[in-house]
Amino acid sequence: MFNTSKSFIISQELRAELSQELGTLKRENILLKQSLREQQTQAAATSEDLFLELLEVGDALENLLKLLDTSNSNPEFIARLPRNVGAVYRKFLNILAKRQVSQIETEGIEGKAPDYTLCRVVEQEVIADIPEQSIAKIVRQGFRCGEKVLRPVEVITSKKE
Numbered sequence: 001m002f003n004t005s006k007s008f009i010i011s012q013e014l015r016a017e018l019s020q021e022l023g024t025l026k027r028e029n030i031l032l033k034q035s036l037r038e039q040q041t042q043a044a045a046t047s048e049d050l051f052l053e054l055l056e057v058g059d060a061l062e063n064l065l066k067l068l069d070t071s072n073s074n075p076e077f078i079a080r081l082p083r084n085v086g087a088v089y090r091k092f093l094n095i096l097a098k099r100q101v102s103q104i105e106t107e108g109i110e111g112k113a114p115d116y117t118l119c120r121v122v123e124q125e126v127i128a129d130i131p132e133q134s135i136a137k138i139v140r141q142g143f144r145c146g147e148k149v150l151r152p153v154e155v156i157t158s159k160k161e
Helices: 012-071 075-098
Strands: 101-103 119-126 135-140 143-145 148-151 153-159
Touching: 012 075, 075 101, 119 135
Parallel strands: 119 153
Antiparallel strands: 101 143, 135 153, 143 148
């Protein structure tokens, strides 16, 4: 067997330096733990805010569904329905905008070649009146957070038979 117990002799100066370094590391560790707790608290608060705002959108949708059930095809209600749904959708977009999430601009892209950094082709259709491989229809709106594409615009492109 090997004798693994060894004694090391260090100078008082080195001992003081090591003790000081250990104290500095302990203080840094405490500060990092405090910072982590603060960040976790902030993240939880941000999540709670988001959930509360989404619950408001859910409440608005639930109220619309209840009105649909009880309206018995009331013409006045049916006439207001697009405006009410639009208000809920704008509220939803505002929640996203608070978090720097925005729709990808799609105005004027139909009839043009898709930008594959922003679009995903989900289908092709035979369409004679626009150039081949051009956007014929937007199927689903895309969103970005700053410069990062969260979800590309889903499009249908044209093809020749």
